[in-house]
Amino acid sequence: MASSGLQLLGFFLSLVGLAATVGATLMVEWKKQYQGKTHRVFEGLWMSCSGNVRTTCEFHQYLLNLPTEVQATRAVMLLSIFLSTVALLVSTVGMKCTRFMDGKAESKSTTAMVGGIMFMVAGLLTLIITSWYVKMIVQIFKESHRLQSFEFGNAVFVSWAGGLLTMAGGAFLSCRRCSRSQSTVSISSNHLFSTTHPKSNYV
Template sequence: MSSSGLQLLGFFLSLVGLSAVVAATFMVEWKQRQQGSKHHLYEGLWTRCSGNEIITCEPHDSLLDLPAEVQATRAVMLLSIFLSTVALLLSTVGMKCTRFMDGKAESKSTTAMVGGIMFMVSGLLAIAITSWYVTVIVQSFQVTHHLQSSEFGKAVFVSWAGGLLLMAGGSFLSCRRCSRSQSSSSESVSSNHLLSTTNPKSNYV
């Protein structure tokens, strides 16, 4: 696969990963608990929901009243989204299929590499904070009574998937070896073409 194809694949994976991280950040099913057979309680980073057949949601009252894991997860997930957004802009400028910075191949590859590294960092942040959030929930589940404890919900898996996609896409975008090999091969072809055009002239007297 050519370097342009790898960049497009990395850009697509990173875009899907960013969408997943954004969706996970605003999902309400980070923590869930069931009371009785039908009453469900859900708690997200921004809202909490409860109900039987009809679910009603309300935002968190105060930032200071939130548990530490919710505050930290909210901050790190927003940081991951911010870094991914900046990386998306840099990758768009640095990709070979775009017309930005034409005539500056080295600068374009460097810009794409920086964008890929930022994608990898944002994905790592999302995976790390989500894993820590799950660890806190599991520890509280083991300490408290099972009827009063909470379990982690679907948003955790969406966040993990988004972080993995960001890291995979960033690794493709930050690969410069492919672009260097392609540029070196094109330079060798052009040099061979010049030699083939100049050598016949040396046979004439």
């Protein structure tokens, strides 16, 4: 029962982390710039927005004209989302609360562990690419004129949170030692009952 609770907690954390990663990928505030007191400029992985009170947004039209940090971050974030989606399906099959692969406790536990490892890899990719993106923005900010350069925005923090939650959930899902101990205890108890029960018939 304890391992089932850990699996559910890990699945919930990974699901929240995946949602945060998707939200961060779609957010516009990856880079921000304030021109004067009212004019604001935001740039995301897919579009850029600018304006005073009302902001107008437009999608990036040319992929090759985008900065290197935007192209790389977009590709790795999509890869992380894909891995998390596959891990979500694999973990659903391997979790104890589902009825898939009934009667195959060892295979079911291995499947859940594989899904957890995939979640951990996806979260690690998100953390690495987001940290690299921040490093590039800070480096550009230091090298250029500060009034004309961008700063990193709120999407960076959402992406970091999504990566950490995904990794934490994957760690709980890949905890195989708890499920192994529970399964061995149940098997030994069933074996004890099966060996002692026939002797009681002779009394």
